Amino acid sequence: MRFDVLTLFPEMFDVLNSSIIGRAIQSEKIKLNVVNFREFSTDKQKHVDDTPYGGGAGMVIKPEPIYDAYKSIVAKLDYKPKVIYMSPRGKVFNQQMAIELSKENHLIILCGHYEGVDERLIEEIVDEEISIGDYVLTGGEMPAMILIDAVSRNIDGVLSEGSTSEESFSNGLLEYPQYTRPEEFMGRKVPEVLLSGHHANIEKWRHEKALEITKKRRPDLLENK
Numbered sequence: 001m002r003f004d005v006l007t008l009f010p011e012m013f014d015v016l017n018s019s020i021i022g023r024a025i026q027s028e029k030i031k032l033n034v035v036n037f038r039e040f041s042t043d044k045q046k047h048v049d050d051t052p053y054g055g056g057a058g059m060v061i062k063p064e065p066i067y068d069a070y071k072s073i074v075a076k077l078d079y080k081p082k083v084i085y086m087s088p089r090g091k092v093f094n095q096q097m098a099i100e101l102s103k104e105n106h107l108i109i110l111c112g113h114y115e116g117v118d119e120r121l122i123e124e125i126v127d128e129e130i131s132i133g134d135y136v137l138t139g140g141e142m143p144a145m146i147l148i149d150a151v152s153r154n155i156d157g158v159l160s161e162g163s164t165s166e167e168s169f170s171n172g173l174l175e176y177p178q179y180t181r182p183e184e185f186m187g188r189k190v191p192e193v194l195l196s197g198h199h200a201n202i203e204k205w206r207h208e209k210a211l212e213i214t215k216k217r218r219p220d221l222l223e224n225k
């Protein structure tokens, strides 16, 4: 799967070169291309923003540099990749959306900054606006990284087989508690059933715990089941 990111702060994406996503990039399970759309500004000082029509605080990103950066990507393609604009006005991101997006073969992700981007650019190239939650951040870079991480771990071969099948949200429940060695820590013992080797009982215990935790912490998830 290929991700192209349109941003003013490409260096922020270096974080994705670590850990599991870093390995997925190295093994080419995913391809990440980060484009600084400031390079497409025709302005001498490479400005990309201007004051909002109608007045008001802050600056708005002009449409042309983003459009030209976008064109430089799609001009070489014989298909139209899905374009996502990270925006607090968008649909709030969740695991189901991550799974659906992992079926795409190419995503272009636009990161806004300042007061956001000119609406006409959104109308022209954006297929979907996605928010990562009901709060406002300074830029779309961290939201884009969250989306790339959540989508990538649902792509075949990025995680080991079965890693996502019982995770929180995968079956409408939060995950059951996990334990590893030692068998006792600060007087707290690992639940007996997990040491029993009885797979059916372990599965039953995990399901009951997942249900109990979901009921207590996120009853709204059970309403949608």
Ligand SMILES: C[S@@+](CC[C@H](N)C(=O)[O-])C[C@H]1O[C@@H](n2cnc3c(N)ncnc32)[C@H](O)[C@@H]1O
Pocket (backbone or CB within 6 Å): 085, 086, 087, 088, 089, 110, 111, 112, 113, 114, 115, 116, 117, 130, 131, 132, 133, 134, 135, 136, 137, 138, 139, 140, 141, 143
């Ligand atoms: C300061 S915000 C602009 C907020 C905009 N003026 C508003 O009130 O909706 C700058 C950029 O950060 C990104 N951003 C901020 N909060 C976000 C969120 N919750 N989800 C996704 N992107 C977000 C968007 O790309 C946005 O264009």
